Amino acid sequence: MNEKLDHWTGSVALVRDTGPAGRAALLFGVISFPTLAAGAALYSGAGMALVALCLVATAIFAVRGFALSYPHRQLGLCNIVTSVRAAMVCVLAGALVAPALAVDHALVLVAIAGVALAMDGLDGFLARKTGLTSDFGAKFDVETDALISAVLALLGLLSGLAGPAVLILGFARYAFLVAIMVWPWLDGALPERFHRKAICVFQILALIYVLVPGAVGAPFVVSLACAAVLWSFAVDIRWLAQQR
Numbered sequence: 001m002n003e004k005l006d007h008w009t010g011s012v013a014l015v016r017d018t019g020p021a022g023r024a025a026l027l028f029g030v031i032s033f034p035t036l037a038a039g040a041a042l043y044s045g046a047g048m049a050l051v052a053l054c055l056v057a058t059a060i061f062a063v064r065g066f067a068l069s070y071p072h073r074q075l076g077l078c079n080i081v082t083s084v085r086a087a088m089v090c091v092l093a094g095a096l097v098a099p100a101l102a103v104d105h106a107l108v109l110v111a112i113a114g115v116a117l118a119m120d121g122l123d124g125f126l127a128r129k130t131g132l133t134s135d136f137g138a139k140f141d142v143e144t145d146a147l148i149s150a151v152l153a154l155l156g157l158l159s160g161l162a163g164p165a166v167l168i169l170g171f172a173r174y175a176f177l178v179a180i181m182v183w184p185w186l187d188g189a190l191p192e193r194f195h196r197k198a199i200c201v202f203q204i205l206a207l208i209y210v211l212v213p214g215a216v217g218a219p220f221v222v223s224l225a226c227a228a229v230l231w232s233f234a235v236d237i238r239w240l241a242q243q244r
Helices: 002-017 020-042 046-069 076-097 106-118 122-130 135-158 166-182 194-211 218-242
Strands: none
Touching: 020 046, 020 076, 046 076, 046 135, 076 106, 076 122, 076 135, 106 135, 106 194, 122 135, 135 166, 135 194, 166 194, 166 218, 194 218
16 A cells, blocks of 8 residues: 555655656546547548647647747646647547548537637636746647647638638748748737637637538628728738838
C-alpha cells in the first residue's frame, strides 16, 4: 500500500516539476484518448489517420510554443481550454477525406464545431482572470480559430454545400500571412478592436450554418460573412499602411 502511495506521490511531484511544455505534452496525451475515440466512431481508414495526424501536428505546435516563448510556470486552465478546442478541430478534419460525411454526420459535426466556437473567448477570459496572458497563448487561440475556419470551409466546398466563395472565410488569414512575406510591413502590431473579434465569430458561425441540414439562405449568409471579413482586413491593412 505504501509503495503504491509513494508511486502516486512521486507521479504527482513529477507533473508539478515539469515545465509548461512538459505539462502540455502530458495534456495532449490525455486529450488524445477522447479525440481518437471520437475519430474512430465517425471515420475509418484515411479519416481516422487524418485525425491522428492533425492531433500530432497540433501537439507539436503547442509543446514547441510553450517551450520557446511561454513566460509562465503554470500551464493554466486557459491553455487547457484552447488545447481541447484544437482537438475538436482535429476531429472535424477527419471528414475532409470523405466529404459525404459532412452530410451524413452533419448534426454531429455541427455540434462539435458549435461547442468549439462556444468555448472561444473562454480561454482569453481565463488567461486574464488568472494572470496567465501571453503572446503564445493568444497566438494559439488565433491559430485554432484559423484552423477551424479552414476545415469548415473545405468541408462546405468539398461536400457541395457551399460555393468557392466560402474559401474566403476559410483562408483569408492564410492569404494575409503569405502577403506578409511580400510586404513585411503588414506584420505590424494591430490595436485591439471589438469588430475584429465579432466578425471572427460571425465568420465561423456562417461556416457552421452551411453544414446545418436544410440551411435556408446559406449562400446569402456566406456572402455577408465574406464581405465582413474582407472589410475587416481592409481596415487593418489601411491602419498598418498609415503606420509605416
